[in-house]
Amino acid sequence: MAAPAAQSRTQAPPEKSDKLYMENTLLRVAGALFSHDAKRASTRTDLIELNKEFDKRIIIRPDPKLGQPGPLAHKVFVALMKKYSDYGTPVQNQISFTQRELARLIGRADFGGKDSEALSRALHEIHYAFIRACFKNGKGKYVEDSFNVFSRLIIERRALATDPVEACTITIADPIVASLRDDHFTCLNYFLMQRLGTIGQALYMRLFFHLATLYETSKSRRQLLLTKQYEDICNEWLGGLKVLDRKSKILGEQLGRHLEQLKGAHFLASFAIDKAKTRAGFTITFRPGPAFFIDYDRYYRRKLQGNLQFEYHGDRRDLHEPMQIAAMFMAKRTGKAHDTVADVLSTDVEVARELISELGFQQLPKFLDYALRCAKKTKFDVQRLAGLRQYVASFREITTKEVATSKQRAADQEGAARQLERDTYERWCETEIRRRMAALPAAERAQVEAAERARHAGAGPLQGSLAGIGVQIALRKLINQRQPLPTFEAWKQERP
Numbered sequence: 001m002a003a004p005a006a007q008s009r010t011q012a013p014p015e016k017s018d019k020l021y022m023e024n025t026l027l028r029v030a031g032a033l034f035s036h037d038a039k040r041a042s043t044r045t046d047l048i049e050l051n052k053e054f055d056k057r058i059i060i061r062p063d064p065k066l067g068q069p070g071p072l073a074h075k076v077f078v079a080l081m082k083k084y085s086d087y088g089t090p091v092q093n094q095i096s097f098t099q100r101e102l103a104r105l106i107g108r109a110d111f112g113g114k115d116s117e118a119l120s121r122a123l124h125e126i127h128y129a130f131i132r133a134c135f136k137n138g139k140g141k142y143v144e145d146s147f148n149v150f151s152r153l154i155i156e157r158r159a160l161a162t163d164p165v166e167a168c169t170i171t172i173a174d175p176i177v178a179s180l181r182d183d184h185f186t187c188l189n190y191f192l193m194q195r196l197g198t199i200g201q202a203l204y205m206r207l208f209f210h211l212a213t214l215y216e217t218s219k220s221r222r223q224l225l226l227t228k229q230y231e232d233i234c235n236e237w238l239g240g241l242k243v244l245d246r247k248s249k250i251l252g253e254q255l256g257r258h259l260e261q262l263k264g265a266h267f268l269a270s271f272a273i274d275k276a277k278t279r280a281g282f283t284i285t286f287r288p289g290p291a292f293f294i295d296y297d298r299y300y301r302r303k304l305q306g307n308l309q310f311e312y313h314g315d316r317r318d319l320h321e322p323m324q325i326a327a328m329f330m331a332k333r334t335g336k337a338h339d340t341v342a343d344v345l346s347t348d349v350e351v352a353r354e355l356i357s358e359l360g361f362q363q364l365p366k367f368l369d370y371a372l373r374c375a376k377k378t379k380f381d382v383q384r385l386a387g388l389r390q391y392v393a394s395f396r397e398i399t400t401k402e403v404a405t406s407k408q409r410a411a412d413q414e415g416a417a418r419q420l421e422r423d424t425y426e427r428w429c430e431t432e433i434r435r436r437m438a439a440l441p442a443a444e445r446a447q448v449e450a451a452e453r454a455r456h457a458g459a460g461p462l463q464g465s466l467a468g469i470g471v472q473i474a475l476r477k478l479i480n481q482r483q484p485l486p487t488f489e490a491w492k493q494e495r496p
Helices: 002-008 024-033 071-086 099-105 113-128 174-181 198-218 230-237 247-254 256-264 290-301 312-334 346-359 361-377 385-439 442-455 467-482 488-494
Strands: 019-023 048-050 058-061 094-098 130-136 142-147 150-157 165-172 185-189 226-229 268-275 282-288 341-345
Touching (some): 019 024, 019 174, 024 058, 024 071, 024 130, 024 185, 071 094, 071 099, 071 113, 071 198, 099 165, 113 165, 142 174, 150 312, 150 346, 165 174, 165 312, 185 198, 198 230, 198 282, 198 290, 226 230, 230 282, 247 256, 247 268, 256 268, 312 341, 312 385, 346 361, 346 385, 361 385, 385 467, 385 488, 442 467
Parallel strands (some): 150 341
Antiparallel strands (some): 048 058, 094 165
């Protein structure tokens, strides 16, 4: 290994970067969650507990049947987090992918039958692993949060439950989404990660996270070092990798080639394995190389974290929503509540796309309820989503009538509200005039009355009786001249 490593150190550090955004708690969880020993992973079902301090404590319970997520699950996880990053902002809570797309992301030409089942198992290994993470929130309070990293899976298969996986939609746990929206993430170089094995990727993610944290406070390149117990690296960063008792074995059989890869990529300038001074075993000391500083400047000092791609809307249209509707159809048809795992068929997904195009995604739950009620009335035992297409026309007709009725009702309510407000204004004006008339000085009132009666003096009994009405009109006119009443619009604005 020495010769190739020496040769690679003479090359310039790579400038190319492809950003991956990893939520900080998820980054810590991933280190302990994924086993990098394919033979041991399925047999590891014991509880995994890291750190005794409450605000850093992580407890992982692997599925008792599937065991700990293995190397393929780690590859799938990293690829999906990359695609999730590319969705951009605002942060979403779902990722969708096709089988071919995922094969490309993890470096495979395609998935055969066995590969497809391995993919399905890897997704289930992650989904069924239960996480309990403890941390201090933004208000300084200690919080314990329990979740599955993938809170829901919808898997599309062609025609039968045994067919290969065609596509998948994954829902990300709410705590992870909320933390990403609060900008609690680490930015990583996915271009560099693609050239590493799963152990190299896991080492890189944790090293970049810790070195970046140290660099924020030290700002000294020469003094920047990270020393970590080798046993803790195996347990906390590498999913319980077997702890070896000889330095030569650690280098020759386990971590050596992965660390040399990180040196060859100029992420590390050097590393050293030494006997631990305070406890048994070894420590490993890491010194960052030029590629680390280039990426740190690129991601943090130049503030390029926000330059994201926007691929989410296409996946939402083509995969997220159709697969959700297909799963919803199965749940409503069978009467079973939505499960966290659902298998759907490609034929149903394709029909769901067409129905979304015709009726809109928001209308589909209502349509499914309506169509299944219609089918039940005629004792039609519908099996596939295509069987409900016959009810689209009548649903549209009913919906159109409901919309028209709703609009008319809203217009009537709006008109009634306007009239009520106008009547309220008229009553207020009358009350206000009476109040002002009552407050008018007696001398002024007597003067108005005398003038009005003099104007009607000598008139007949009928005209003379109008004097009282004339007094009221004259008094109102006098009051309004002194302080005009507000208009209807002005009165509305002044109301509480």
